[in-house]
Amino acid sequence: MRHEITHRFHSTFKVSFSCQLCDRPMFYGVKCKDCKYLCHKNCAAKAPPSCGLPEEFVDMFVQTITTKGDDSSWGTRQNSVTAQEWEIPYEELVVNDEIGNGGFGCDKVLKGYWHGDVAIKRLNMPTETIDNEKVLDRIKEMFREEVANFRNTRHDNLEIFMGACMNPPKLAIITTYCKGETLFDQIHLHKNKFSLGRIIAIAQQICLGMAYLHSRDIVHKDLKTKNIFYDNGQVIITDFGLFSLKKICRATRKGPWLPVPRGWLSYLAPELMRKLNAHYGSECNNLNFSFSSDVYAFGTIWYELLTGDLPYRNPSPEITIWQVGRGLKQPLVNLHAPREIKNILLMCWSAERPKFPDLRNLIESLPRKRVQRSSSFHQ
Secondary structure (H helix, E strand, C coil), X not given: XXXXXXXXXXXXXXXXXXXXXXXXXXXXXXXXXXXXXXXXXCCHHHCCCECCCCHHHHHHHHHHHHHHCCCHHHHHHHHHHHHHHHEXXXXXXXXXXXXXXXCCCCEEEEEEXXXXXXXXXXECCCHHHHCCHHHHHHHHHHHHHHXXXXXXXXXXXXXXXXXXXXXXXXXXXXXXXXXXXXXXXXXXXXXXXXXXXXXXXXXXXXXXXXXXXXXXXXXXXXXXXXXXXXXXXXXXXXXXXXXXXXXXXXXXXXXXXXXXXXXXXXXXXXXHHCCCCCCCCCCCCCCCCCHHHHHHXXXXXXXXXXXXXXXXXXXXXXXXHHHHHCXXXXXCCCCCCCHHXXXXXXXXXXXXXXXXXXXXXXXXXXXXXXXXXXXXXXX
């Protein structure tokens, strides 16, 4: 059978049924939004890809999973069918202009056409990488894992995955083309000044998208205003989970130093900053990104929205690394706002950070009237 549609499980809830996969009693579990499939949270990853099938076919899938167990041949066959569903031959793409590049110069974002306008996120594959079979195998494995993460995401505030080109050296992820401009361009290039109500609406949508990613066990790793599009009141978060691919596909550098893209350090949490290594070959390899580090990055975005500027704009990256790594906070003298607004920023930059659903609730409860605004606010 080749019918294969992934379930859309949503948050846990209290039930008094048996798990449809392991048949054990279930008091807390997850439920598919489409076919109402019920199972333990731990069983969700093993649930048969049978969303929408009649019950008798679901039972057949369950029986197959049970008898096959962890048989590797079954897993290989399942993955191969899945890959065929979303693989796009690079030759089918109409590639147009470059519209962006990765912060480490390791990937390109191209505007293209494939049954409509699309964004083509193409990884740069240097010759020395292509010639290194061991590194190439690792890249292909990581790329397949990240593509699987993209494929299983569906949310109004996330870019939509269309497919992927899987044959090196032309590895690429194809997504819908985001209209409008990034928050970075609007804040720092065009100097747009958002009202407090608009800032709250933007921040709430970011929290919704990030809460969804975290519920799917996906860490963004590179959350910043350059990876957030905003158009007609709609926020779209892009490039989630691609940081590991960027660093391993990095082109040859010209010296034994740590490349630091402009503004990148402003989004790094102290626990990540302390792991930076300036020596060639070890940079960024030990950065243990987490849900908590994504929240720290959101704090920087919150600061940008409120002040129109980036924090820690020191002339030397070494000073920023030392300050943040030591736990020193950015002074808030230029932020003339109620205590509740500043408290959200301080919570995001603290050692114990809230989760995105809690952040959204805090932002929703903010006072919106008679706020003493700094010059960066729209009057």
